[in-house]
Every structure is written in C-alpha cells, then in structure tokens.
Amino acid sequence: MKYVDEFRDGKLARKLSKAIAQEADDNRTYNLMEFCGGHTHAIFRYGVQDLMPENVKFVHGPGCPVCVLPIGRIDNAIALVEDNDAILCTYGDMMRVPASGRKSLLKAKAAGADVRMVYSTQDALKLAREFPDKEVIFFAIGFETTTPPTAVAIKQAQAQGLKNFTVFCNHVLTPAAIQHILQSPEVREMGAVSIDGFFGPSHVSSVIGTEPYEFFAEEFQRPVVIAGFEPLDVMQSALMLISQLNEGRSEVENEYTRVVTREGNLKAQALVAEVFELRREFEWRGLGMVPYSALSIKEEFAEFDAEVRFSVPKIVAYDVKGCECPSILRGVKKPTDCKLFGTVCTPENPMGSCMVSSEGACAAYWSYGRFRQPDVKGGKVIKIEKEAA
Numbered sequence: 001m002k003y004v005d006e007f008r009d010g011k012l013a014r015k016l017s018k019a020i021a022q023e024a025d026d027n028r029t030y031n032l033m034e035f036c037g038g039h040t041h042a043i044f045r046y047g048v049q050d051l052m053p054e055n056v057k058f059v060h061g062p063g064c065p066v067c068v069l070p071i072g073r074i075d076n077a078i079a080l081v082e083d084n085d086a087i088l089c090t091y092g093d094m095m096r097v098p099a100s101g102r103k104s105l106l107k108a109k110a111a112g113a114d115v116r117m118v119y120s121t122q123d124a125l126k127l128a129r130e131f132p133d134k135e136v137i138f139f140a141i142g143f144e145t146t147t148p149p150t151a152v153a154i155k156q157a158q159a160q161g162l163k164n165f166t167v168f169c170n171h172v173l174t175p176a177a178i179q180h181i182l183q184s185p186e187v188r189e190m191g192a193v194s195i196d197g198f199f200g201p202s203h204v205s206s207v208i209g210t211e212p213y214e215f216f217a218e219e220f221q222r223p224v225v226i227a228g229f230e231p232l233d234v235m236q237s238a239l240m241l242i243s244q245l246n247e248g249r250s251e252v253e254n255e256y257t258r259v260v261t262r263e264g265n266l267k268a269q270a271l272v273a274e275v276f277e278l279r280r281e282f283e284w285r286g287l288g289m290v291p292y293s294a295l296s297i298k299e300e301f302a303e304f305d306a307e308v309r310f311s312v313p314k315i316v317a318y319d320v321k322g323c324e325c326p327s328i329l330r331g332v333k334k335p336t337d338c339k340l341f342g343t344v345c346t347p348e349n350p351m352g353s354c355m356v357s358s359e360g361a362c363a364a365y366w367s368y369g370r371f372r373q374p375d376v377k378g379g380k381v382i383k384i385e386k387e388a389a
C-alpha cells in the first residue's frame with residue numbers, strides 16, 4: 001500500500017476485524033496498551049474499538065508529551081519568562097495546560113509576559129537573532145521524535161555565536177517509561193492494570209528503532225508491536241499482538257516497516273548523544289519520579305541551558321482537585337471515570353493536560369464522542385448522556 005486512504009480502507013478493515021475475531025480466544029481477555037496518544041486518537045477517530053471482539057481491550061498509556069509534563073515544570077516556565085524579562089517560545093498545546101493557581105502560559109501572556117507560540121526550534125532561533133537584547137528561552141518538550149531538532153538548534157546557536165538563546169529542556173524517553181509502568185505496583189502487585197502487550201510508538205521508533213524494546217519484551221514477558229498511526233496499522237498490530245499472546249511469545253515485531261528499522265535513524269541518534277545526556281531521574285505526571293527517563297543538556301553546551309543560566313527551582317505542584325489525569329496516564333482509569341469530564345472540563349475549558357493536548361486521552365474521548373449515547377425522541381436528539389466507554 002502506498003497512499004494514506006489505503007490504510008483507511010473499510011473493506012480491508014472488515015476483513016481484519018474478522019481475522020482478529022477468529023484469532024482471539026473467547027476464554028481470555030487481551031489488554032493491549034497503546035503507549036502513544038497518536039494511537040489513542042486513531043482508535044477513537046476511526047472507531048477501531050468497535051471492530052474488536054468484546055475481549056480485546058485497549059488500555060490508554062502515557063504517550064502524550066504535553067500530558068506527561070508535571071505542573072511544577074510549567075510553573076518553572078512561567079517563572080522563567082516573568083522573572084527574567086525574556087521571550088519564552090513553545091509549541092501551541094503547551095500554552096493552555098493549567099499550571100498552579102489556575103495559571104497557564106496563555107494567562108501569563110495575557111498578563112503581559114512575552115510568551116510566543118512557535119512551530120519549530122528554527123522559529124525560536126529566528127527570534128533570538130531578531131531580538132539580540134532579549135533572552136530567548138525555548139521551552140522544549142517531547143519524546144525522542146522532537147529531541148533531534150532541539151539538538152540541531154543548540155548546535156546552530158553555538159555555530160552562530162548566539163548569546164541570548166537557551167533551552168529549558170524537558171525531553172523524555174519512551175523505553176524508560178514503559179519499563180516503569182510494568183514495574184509499577186498497579187501492574188505488578190495490585191493487578192489494577194492488566195497489560196498483556198504493547199503497541200510500540202511509531203514516530204519515536206523511527207528515531208530509536210525497535211532494538212530498545214527488546215529488553216523489556218524479554219524481561220517482562222510482554223510482546224511489543226511497533227504500530228503505524230492509521231486504523232489498519234492499529235488493527236494489523238492488534239492481530240500480531242493477539243497471535244503472539246496465543247502462541248506464548250513475547251517478542252518485538254514491527255508492523256510499521258515502511259518507516260521503522262531495527263537500528264533506527266543513526267544520524268539523529270548521534271546528534272542527540274552529542275548534545276544531551278541522561279538525567280538521573282525526572283518527574284512524569286502520573287508516573288512520579290522515573291529513573292533515567294529524560295535528557296539534560298551536556299556541560300559543553302551549558303551556555304545554552306536555561307537551567308544553568310537562570311534559577312529553576314524544583315517545584316512540587318498538584319493537579320486541579322478532582323482531575324484524574326495521573327490515573328488516566330497510568331492506564332488505571334478512563335476519562336469517563338473523571339467527574340469533571342464533559343461537565344466543567346472540556347477542550348474549551350480544560351482542567352487537566354489530558355483534555356488540552358490533541359494527543360490526550362480525554363480530548364480523544366470528547367472529540368470523537370464515542371462515549372455519548374444520544375437520547376432520541378420523535379427522531380430528534382434531545383439529550384446527550386455520558387456512558388462508560
């Protein structure tokens with residue numbers, strides 16, 4: 001298949017749905033975690049859950065870069081721009097995530113702080129060149145996919161001799177988080193979250209390859225299938241996971257062969273290794289402190305590190321009362337379990353990060369309306385009720 005509509009073909013989807021129903025054993029349940037928010041959205045947007053037998057369940061994981069950033073780091077970003085008379089640049093979704101005291105970067109901007117939305121690290125570098133008398137801080141977030149462009153920007157800033165450009169680095173690593181989930185008490189001791197296999201991230205894997213997942217597939221005896229983001233990718237990957245589970249195998253398989261290789265993008269990996277090093281630990285929203293799960297800027301590039309150049313204290317902050325984002329990010333609860341879902345919390349008025357980001361689970365539930373049951377009277381929809389998805 002070459003074109004995107006071929007990966008959304010209804011006929012093929014029905015065929016795959018039949019094959020999955022045939023393969024799935026009626027006497028067991030298959031709990032498959034999609035780590036990545038892109039998969040959560042594909043599942044909801046195209047109704048993939050409806051094409052699965054009852055005993056094949058999707059468990060939503062923490063793979064949304066905006067959702068996993070703890071509130072304390074957003075507080076830090078707000079302080080960085082307000083205390084230093086700087087320009088703070090970041091990606092759009094980040095601006096609306098609630099921080100402490102119901103503040104956000106957008107509200108800080110409305111109050112006069114110079115916060116700017118950018119589409120790339122290159123936009124931030126451009127601002128640094130345009131405003132040489134101002135400190136320009138790039139608020140860097142994201143998984144392994146967004147890390148190489150940040151490394152490029154730091155190297156370019158060095159080559160161009162920019163003295164007013166820094167990066168507030170919040171880049172996090174996928175394999176460490178998956179391992180942490182499998183070691184969590186909810187999975188290991190309490191059995192509150194049952195995970196039989198993983199859909200491996202697609203964009204992340206295009207950079208790091210499939211090799212880093214081999215350790216925990218073997219160690220934790222859970223199969224991993226690297227899956228593309230289209231609905232047929234997700235369905236084919238579900239079939240591959242179910243087959244592995246039926247055969248008692250726990251291997252790393254690659255459904256997304258059109259993009260991902262075992263070794264990944266070696267050039268991007270070398271660039272990241274040149275500029276960044278592992279942090280001993282980093283806090284994730286919902287997962288707490290995760291060892292060796294994030295990157296910091298190497299000492300030789302310290303002049304471009306906002307945490308070295310400015311004061312960035314460690315802040316412990318809490319979610320809005322009633323917001324279930326931490327449990328949703330661990331797969332313990334669903335968005336519809338949150339009392340605020342669809343009442344006070346909507347994409348227009350988000351209370352937590354999972355409703356802000358386009359990759360968040362709450363936004364997926366809300367946007368595609370699959371939790372709603374229309375109450376129809378006389379052919380007219382009179383009320384929309386919430387129901388458990």
Ligand code: SF4
Nearest residue numbers: 324325338345352362
């Ligand atoms: S619905 Fe809103 S408040 Fe509830 S978990 Fe989701 S983002 Fe948090």
